[in-house]
Amino acid sequence: xxxxxxxxxxxxxxxxxxxxxxxxxxxxxxxxxxxxxxxxxxxxxxxxxxxxxxxxxxxxxxxxxxxxxxxxxxxxxxxxxxxxxxxxxxxxxxxxxxxxxxxxxxxxxxxxxxxxxxxxxxxxxxxxxxxxxxxxxxxxxxxxxxxxxxxxxxxxxxxxxxxxxxxxxxxxxxxxxxxxxxxxxxxxxxxxxxxxxxxxxxxxxxxxxxxxxxxxxxxxxxxxxxxxxxxxxxxxxxxxxxxxxxxxxxxxxxxxxxxxxxxxxxxxxxxxxxxxxxxxxxxxxxxxxxxxxxxxxxxxxxxxxxxxxxxxxxxxxxxxxxxxxxxxxxxxxxxxxxxxxxxxxxxxxxxxxxxxxxxxxxxxxxxxxxxxxxxxx
Numbered sequence: 001x002x003x004x005x006x007x008x009x010x011x012x013x014x015x016x017x018x019x020x021x022x023x024x025x026x027x028x029x030x031x032x033x034x035x036x037x038x039x040x041x042x043x044x045x046x047x048x049x050x051x052x053x054x055x056x057x058x059x060x061x062x063x064x065x066x067x068x069x070x071x072x073x074x075x076x077x078x079x080x081x082x083x084x085x086x087x088x089x090x091x092x093x094x095x096x097x098x099x100x101x102x103x104x105x106x107x108x109x110x111x112x113x114x115x116x117x118x119x120x121x122x123x124x125x126x127x128x129x130x131x132x133x134x135x136x137x138x139x140x141x142x143x144x145x146x147x148x149x150x151x152x153x154x155x156x157x158x159x160x161x162x163x164x165x166x167x168x169x170x171x172x173x174x175x176x177x178x179x180x181x182x183x184x185x186x187x188x189x190x191x192x193x194x195x196x197x198x199x200x201x202x203x204x205x206x207x208x209x210x211x212x213x214x215x216x217x218x219x220x221x222x223x224x225x226x227x228x229x230x231x232x233x234x235x236x237x238x239x240x241x242x243x244x245x246x247x248x249x250x251x252x253x254x255x256x257x258x259x260x261x262x263x264x265x266x267x268x269x270x271x272x273x274x275x276x277x278x279x280x281x282x283x284x285x286x287x288x289x290x291x292x293x294x295x296x297x298x299x300x301x302x303x304x305x306x307x308x309x310x311x312x313x314x315x316x317x318x319x320x321x322x323x324x325x326x327x328x329x330x331x332x333x334x335x336x337x338x339x340x341x342x343x344x345x346x347x348x349x350x351x352x353x354x355x356x357x358x359x360x361x362x363x364x365x366x367x368x369x370x371x372x373x374x375x376x377x
Contacts, residue, residue, distance in 0.1 A: 037167075042162045068093075072100075095114065
């Protein structure tokens with residue numbers, strides 16, 4: 001005969017299963033029946049550091065309510081001075097950090113009090129971004145300067161500005177809220193299945209702007225509630241079916257995609273980005289161009305395939321991280337080489353002709369002045 005405690009536990013378990021099932025059905029039905037719309041797509045610009053500095057300075061000056069700074073790496077003194085212009089007595093300011101204790105000390109010494117540390121969680125953020133009221137700036141490598149090899153203070157910045165788009169804003173906030181919930185620990189983990197933390201944007205339910213679409217996805221294999229990972233997106237997009245291979249794949253990145261060998265072994269059966277790109281090279285039906293800064297010479301073997309060409313980025317042009325794949329463009333929150341590791345980041349996929357043309361124009365301009373790697377190098 002079951003004890004009262006056992007009956008209670010069984011009842012709790014059944015309730016949880018029913019709740020989860022109903023949530024899944026609700027999310028599934030919503031994805032099928034409707035798409036969120038917003039007024040504008042993210043604004044994509046490739047700027048130098050001083051241009052980004054000027055734009056953020058104006059945004060801080062015009063802030064009305066609150067600012068969130070996601071700063072997970074080293075910060076240059078120039079950017080620190082910019083952040084210090086924020087009136088923390090007037091504007092509620094929160095800084096989400098990585099695992100750098102020196103950075104935490106540096107910020108505290110300069111008057112920043114509301115700091116969120118990752119603690120001991122496995123999937124820490126690798127993302128540079130700033131939210132000012134209802135506007136979000138995604139800024140891969142903006143705060144990183146001479147501290148990091150190959151990213152000088154004069155490097156190019158991929159600035160993505162999200163505004164006038166409530167679904168994407170809500171999605172980003174839920175992404176951060178779930179991350180902070182993980183930091184707080186298992187005592188609140190049951191709240192991770194609340195409606196507010198579920199992804200507001202996905203591959204099955206992209207946000208619609210006119211005839212264009214956009215959705216967000218996260219890097220790493222970490223478990224985030226009802227949110228697609230980069231691993232899933234890339235496996236879907238890099239189609240190696242002989243009858244459906246992409247016609248164009250242009251990659252702009254600091255390093256060529258790869259993940260630690262132990263990660264490949266653990267996830268065997270699910271090809272990673274590195275293997276999928278290699279498979280497309282072998283098929284030799286896709287126009288593949290790689291603009292790579294670090295370790296580009298080791299890709300020289302790619303030149304054995306007529307459809308593949310590799311060129312080396314200068315340090316001034318290093319920084320952006322994106323991939324053009326036929327009509328889609330993927331903008332990554334950190335370097336694509338980390339996309340399937342343990343580091344957590346926030347990425348966008350956009351299908352829009354204007355943004356595609358602008359990004360291809362930028363790619364071609366850098367391609368024209370980047371040296372080709374000869375097979376003999």
